[in-house]
Amino acid sequence: MQYGYADNKENILKRLKRIEGQVRGVARMVEEDKYCIDILTQISAVDAAMDKVAIELLRDHTKHCVANPAISPEARDAKVEEVISAINRLLRK
Amino acid sequence: MQYGYADNKENILKRLKRIEGQVRGVARMVEEDKYCIDILTQISAVDAAMDKVAIELLRDHTKHCVANPAISPEARDAKVEEVISAINRLLRK
């Protein structure tokens, strides 16, 4: 089965690849005793990049799985609850 | 016209009333020169309470407006984009 982000998969994987490199870059800065504030700036960049991936997944999921007119009202209500819980986890971390 | 949160309106208004009181409480703490850290704890509580209101509104909106099988695919796509932008604003503030 194909999930909602199928069309966007390459884009999302490219973003995640870049984030993996950014995290490695943060580790390198720590290893090389770089200045704390500069490391924190990089961490903010990783957070923001990760949020963008979350937003992409949420968009595709909402479009294809939650707002799917083919599913029953009960299934739709369950999907709404599920996505709202995921958004809540992202907001609260 | 009635929006998605109609059934939940009393609950949301009660929460907002309480948040208004919490903000007034924070101002009173500042006026009375209370300890900064205690004020910051109250601010975290206001943030969390405000997020709960946002989550309630998002749930009702997603259920009744975004995942509405009666609207056209184009209208639904527009609704998805709109709600995703709102979630993005909440995540990034």
Add this chain to the structure above:
Amino acid sequence: MQYGYADNKENILKRLKRIEGQVRGVARMVEEDKYCIDILTQISAVDAAMDKVAIELLRDHTKHCVANPAISPEARDAKVEEVISAINRLLRK
């Protein structure tokens, strides 16, 4: 005793007054059945305004209470732990 935000008190109280009005504005929008997305935009504005108050308090507190050369190293370590816990609560809400 005067805490770190004493010089900034009027500014902070003015911001909190405005936030209280914004929360009341959100309640009014709910009462008048305004569109969910517009209400969520206002909630994001309240969150951002509240964060600015937190940042002002953190700045004054760090300047006057944490980075205070007159206190003992033990007292300073305790102040650092305390402010870091407050920042953690703001980040995680």
Add this chain to the structure above:
Amino acid sequence: MQYGYADNKENILKRLKRIEGQVRGVARMVEEDKYCIDILTQISAVDAAMDKVAIELLRDHTKHCVANPAISPEARDAKVEEVISAINRLLRK
């Protein structure tokens, strides 16, 4: 020169190594077409883990660089501004 997080370096590097693996895990989930909601849960976990690294760095930096009684009042004020801007970037992302 040694920065504030020197004593904590191994711990921070271990956390970052684990986060790098978590990001790779998220990519693998996308590649294997795992369910969006499960991927979002993992992204929340990465966000939380990254915040913990930020908090560790902030603690050490505040202790050793900001609240350093050996530096001049002007240098201290500059350090406070710098760390507050970093906290602001973390809060707003």
